[in-house]
Amino acid sequence: MITNAILILLLPLLAFTIQIFIGKRLPRKGDWVSTGAMFLAFFLAVPILIQALSSYDPNFKITQSWEWINFGAVNVTFGIHIDNLTAIMLIVVTLISSLIHLYSIGYMHDDPRYNRYFAYLSIFSFSMLGLILVDGFFGIYIFWELVGLSSYLLIGFWFEKNSAANAAKKAFITNRIGDVAMFAGILIIFTTLGVFNFEEVFRGIADGQLSGGLLTAAGILIFMGAVGKSAQFPLHVWLPDAMEGPTPVSALIHAATMVAAGVYMVGRTFVIYTADALLVIAYIGTITAFMAATIALVQKDIKRVLAYSTVSQLGFMMVGLGTGGYTAGLFHLITHAFFKALLFLGSGSVIHAVHSQEMDDMGGLRKKMPITFWTFLIGTLAISGVPPFSGFWSKDAILASALEFGMVNPTHMVIFVVTLIAAGMTGFYMLRAVYLTFAGEPRDKKKFDHAHESPLVMTIPLCVLALFAVGTIWWGWLEHLLTKPELSSYASSGVQVLEAGGGHPDVAHTAHKIAMFSSIAIAGLGILLSTLVYHWKKISAEAWGRRLKPIYTLFWNKYYFDELYGATVIAGTLLISKISSLFDMKVIDGFVNAVARITTRFAFGNGRFDIKIIDGMVNLVARVIGFFGAQLRTIQTGRVQNYILMALAAVVILFIIQQF
Amino acid sequence: MTVGLEHYLVLSAALFSLGLLAVITKKNAVTVLMGIELILNAANINFVAFARFIDTDLDGQIFAIFVIVTAAASAAVALAIVLNLYERLHSINLEEADSLAG
Amino acid sequence: MSLFDVIFYLFAAFTLASAALMVVSKNIVHSAVGLLFSFFGVAGIYVLLAADFLAVVQVLVYVGGILILLLFGVMLTQRITSVDMRTGTLQLVPAILAVAGIFVILFRVIRTTSWNIVPEAEAQFIPTAEKIGYLLMTDFLIPFEIVSVLLLAALIGAAFIARKGT
Numbered sequence: 001m002i003t004n005a006i007l008i009l010l011l012p013l014l015a016f017t018i019q020i021f022i023g024k025r026l027p028r029k030g031d032w033v034s035t036g037a038m039f040l041a042f043f044l045a046v047p048i049l050i051q052a053l054s055s056y057d058p059n060f061k062i063t064q065s066w067e068w069i070n071f072g073a074v075n076v077t078f079g080i081h082i083d084n085l086t087a088i089m090l091i092v093v094t095l096i097s098s099l100i101h102l103y104s105i106g107y108m109h110d111d112p113r114y115n116r117y118f119a120y121l122s123i124f125s126f127s128m129l130g131l132i133l134v135d136g137f138f139g140i141y142i143f144w145e146l147v148g149l150s151s152y153l154l155i156g157f158w159f160e161k162n163s164a165a166n167a168a169k170k171a172f173i174t175n176r177i178g179d180v181a182m183f184a185g186i187l188i189i190f191t192t193l194g195v196f197n198f199e200e201v202f203r204g205i206a207d208g209q210l211s212g213g214l215l216t217a218a219g220i221l222i223f224m225g226a227v228g229k230s231a232q233f234p235l236h237v238w239l240p241d242a243m244e245g246p247t248p249v250s251a252l253i254h255a256a257t258m259v260a261a262g263v264y265m266v267g268r269t270f271v272i273y274t275a276d277a278l279l280v281i282a283y284i285g286t287i288t289a290f291m292a293a294t295i296a297l298v299q300k301d302i303k304r305v306l307a308y309s310t311v312s313q314l315g316f317m318m319v320g321l322g323t324g325g326y327t328a329g330l331f332h333l334i335t336h337a338f339f340k341a342l343l344f345l346g347s348g349s350v351i352h353a354v355h356s357q358e359m360d361d362m363g364g365l366r367k368k369m370p371i372t373f374w375t376f377l378i379g380t381l382a383i384s385g386v387p388p389f390s391g392f393w394s395k396d397a398i399l400a401s402a403l404e405f406g407m408v409n410p411t412h413m414v415i416f417v418v419t420l421i422a423a424g425m426t427g428f429y430m431l432r433a434v435y436l437t438f439a440g441e442p443r444d445k446k447k448f449d450h451a452h453e454s455p456l457v458m459t460i461p462l463c464v465l466a467l468f469a470v471g472t473i474w475w476g477w478l479e480h481l482l483t484k485p486e487l488s489s490y491a492s493s494g495v496q497v498l499e500a501g502g503g504h505p506d507v508a509h510t511a512h513k514i515a516m517f518s519s520i521a522i523a524g525l526g527i528l529l530s531t532l533v534y535h536w537k538k539i540s541a542e543a544w545g546r547r548l549k550p551i552y553t554l555f556w557n558k559y560y561f562d563e564l565y566g567a568t569v570i571a572g573t574l575l576i577s578k579i580s581s582l583f584d585m586k587v588i589d590g591f592v593n594a595v596a597r598i599t600t601r602f603a604f605g606n607g608r609f610d611i612k613i614i615d616g617m618v619n620l621v622a623r624v625i626g627f628f629g630a631q632l633r634t635i636q637t638g639r640v641q642n643y644i645l646m647a648l649a650a651v652v653i654l655f656i657i658q659q660f
Numbered sequence: 661m662t663v664g665l666e667h668y669l670v671l672s673a674a675l676f677s678l679g680l681l682a683v684i685t686k687k688n689a690v691t692v693l694m695g696i697e698l699i700l701n702a703a704n705i706n707f708v709a710f711a712r713f714i715d716t717d718l719d720g721q722i723f724a725i726f727v728i729v730t731a732a733a734s735a736a737v738a739l740a741i742v743l744n745l746y747e748r749l750h751s752i753n754l755e756e757a758d759s760l761a762g
Numbered sequence: 763m764s765l766f767d768v769i770f771y772l773f774a775a776f777t778l779a780s781a782a783l784m785v786v787s788k789n790i791v792h793s794a795v796g797l798l799f800s801f802f803g804v805a806g807i808y809v810l811l812a813a814d815f816l817a818v819v820q821v822l823v824y825v826g827g828i829l830i831l832l833l834f835g836v837m838l839t840q841r842i843t844s845v846d847m848r849t850g851t852l853q854l855v856p857a858i859l860a861v862a863g864i865f866v867i868l869f870r871v872i873r874t875t876s877w878n879i880v881p882e883a884e885a886q887f888i889p890t891a892e893k894i895g896y897l898l899m900t901d902f903l904i905p906f907e908i909v910s911v912l913l914l915a916a917l918i919g920a921a922f923i924a925r926k927g928t
Binding site: 641648 | 680683684685686692754755757758759760761
Binding site for chain 3: 662663664665666667668669670671673674675676677678679680681682684685686687688689690691693694695697698701704705708709711712713714715718719721722724725726728729730731732733734735736737739740741742743744746747754755
């Protein structure tokens with residue numbers, strides 16, 4: 001199984017390398033390389049799931065680790081960790097990725113950078129699979145960043161468009177902010193426990209080596225990474241802008257997989273969150289779910305509706321995890337992956353047909369694109385939480401968990417209430433999207449005439465995904481396999497463990513019943529309202545919009561988050577850069593220039609010293625010698641008589657000397 | 661006191677000094693030659709005095725003869741040189757013969 | 763003091779005075795005359811030293827030969843047309859000092875050396891011509907011959923050097 005896992009991981013990497021270097025020269029620009037690799041990975045993932053299912057054990061686990069860095073005191077391992085969650089996620093990621101590869105063959109077939117697109121898809125798949133398979137914080141961080149990079153490349157794929165390039169930057173930077181916090185959290189864990197490996201970290205926490213405020217802080221910081229990656233409040237601003245990328249990209253990354261990485265990570269590291277940290281998670285999820293749903297109510301761009309819907313659904317998942325509904329949250333993650341991918345691909349199909357993303361240009365497409373219509377409808381029903389579709393089961397589980405939490409801690413009942421309202425709004429805006437796109441009269445005659453059903457490569461994935469969206473196939477075995485991990489199971493024997501939040505079976509049962517009824521009710525209410533407004537036109541949307549103008553404006557402008565960030569964070573950063581640049585120019589450059597000037601002056605001084613003094617000394621020596629030479633020269637008069645005199649004088653002097 | 665060897669020697673020393681003075685101080689080349697002759701004469705007196713008082717074998721006198729002969733020869737040659745110098749410089753002022761000055 | 767001494771002092775003074783004239787005089791011809799008289803004086807000293815042959819040789823050769831030669835030289839090398847036959851001195855003071863020094867040295871040497879004088883010779887005045895002739899032909903034959911050759915060479919050389927032009 002481990003070899004399977006390694007192969008699954010390496011196949012997309014191999015596809016990426018081939019695509020990026022020789023993709024352009026391959027037949028069909030190499031789309032079959034990436035798609036084939038992905039399908040192959042899927043087929044390799046199936047045996048893993050089968051093994052997990054056959055053992056049918058909540059504690060199913062296969063691990064393998066290799067020593068990576070060893071400094072003696074520091075020992076970092078790197079390895080693969082497969083358990084039930086991993087097995088299921090592998091199937092989800094590989095299947096959805098394969099289907100989207102297939103879909104992209106049709107959607108992107110005119111694009112000039114076709115081969116590069118598939119290369120990017122492959123590297124993304126590699127990063128996502130790595131994230132799922134790795135067994136420690138360090139590994140998760142590496143693949144976390146890789147996923148972020150792939151997302152940047154894919155969002156900004158049409159980088160000629162300024163809006164796309166800016167959106168890619170926005171996504172990366174917003175993610176980065178979350179990642180910094182996550183890194184800080186990982187460091188807290190590493191400095192206290194000395195390990196990165198999940199198992200060992202959990203054991204360390206169970207043994208009480210890291211607890212209390214520090215543990216809560218670590219948990220919240222790591223969760224911040226998920227806030228960034230999964231577009232939770234307040235780092236949600238990048239996801240709607242990310243719709244600038246091609247629709248299959250939106251489907252793969254920003255619906256089904258990458259944004260799910262945050263939720264996955266919370267689930268994977270669930271044990272480290274204290275009750276306080278979980279509370280923070282739950283509240284952020286609630287706020288996100290509600291806020292995003294309200295914004296989705298008024299969007300005109302079909303992809304924007306789906307984007308905000310994603311944000312909202314991710315909030316749901318966080319609520320599930322935060323209130324102790326481990327299984328519920330992860331369950332919703334899986335079902336959401338399928339039906340959101342379906343919805344995005346369906347919208348892509350519509351966009352491909354109509355060549356526009358604005359719902360103002362659509363309408364009445366039901367007759368022109370039946371397959372798209374029916375699959376899209378299935379997806380809508382699933383997301384709205386209508387039984388027997390998959391979304392109903394998962395959303396219901398989340399609501400039950402929230403209600404149970406609220407019943408046990410009445411102060412936090414608000415979580416359940418707000419989430420319930422958000423669920424209702426989900427039904428409303430999704431049906432609205434369906435009515436505006438497929439039902440009624442076409443608003444743009446020319447576009448309508450042009451529209452046609454999409455080719456098979458695009459409709460087959462739609463159907464496959466719709467199948468998964470139906471599933472009662474999920475229930476039962478999933479819950480059994482994905483049981484909530486208990487901290488105590490990691491404790492070394494004899495150590496007392498503080499539980500994060502217990503299970504109250506009797507409360508759970510009541511909560512479950514109430515939740516089920518209320519979720520069906522609210523979903524029905526939302527759907528009814530939507531039909532009233534947009535299909536039967538009994539209530540006028542415009543009139544209500546005018547009456548509630550301030551609220552409408554607030555929703556339309558996305559709560560002014562972008563403006564707020566622009567004025568504060570971005571403006572602040574720019575100010576700091578300006579100051580730094582000024583400092584660099586004036587002070588540092590000034591300093592460098594001053595040094596240069598001093599050096600040149602010193603050099604000049606040196607030169608003058610050399611010329612005047614050194615040369616002067618040399619010249620002086622020469623002149624002195626010359627002087628003496630000239631003086632001595634006078635002895636040689638050339639006259640013999642002088643010479644004779646000198647000889648005589650010498651004799652006399654010698655005699656005198658000899659006398660004394 | 662009776663005249664003894666030393667008197668002759670002192671006389672010759674005086675002549676020698678005078679001759680030397682002439683050699684060193686005179687500008688005219690011929691006058692310098694005269695000085696040289698005087699010096700040689702002084703030396704001769706020495707020889708003869710020694711022959712008389714110390715070695716009676718007349719060797720000193722023989723030597724003095726040779727000195728006279730040699731002095732004659734040297735005077736002849738020296739005058740020839742002086743004539744040659746006169747050819748070149750058109751004067752025998754020794755101050756002008758300083759081509760070897762440094 | 764005996765007559766001998768007086769005569770000696772006379773001749774000595776004569777010689778020295780003539781030499782002084784030679785040195786001091788600015789006129790070349792006057793210098794030559796001074797030299798002439800000093801030669802004579804020296805000849806007289808030779809006689810007093812019992813060197814009679816040598817005295818005669820001195821007069822003959824020096825006065826009759828060399829001095830004539832010097833006078834010729836004087837005449838040939840002065841511009842007769844210009845009246846001035848004078849000659850000057852150079853470096854007089856240092857020369858006088860140096861020469862005085864030399865004289866003092868010599869005087870001291872003479873005075874401090876112990877001369878081993880042969881006493882009996884002082885009284886004898888033997889004619890020397892025969893003896894000298896004999897010595898020249900026996901003990902000093904070779905120097906005699908050589909000096910003759912030297913004289914010949916000198917004459918030829920002088921004649922050659924003094925030629926006018928090539």
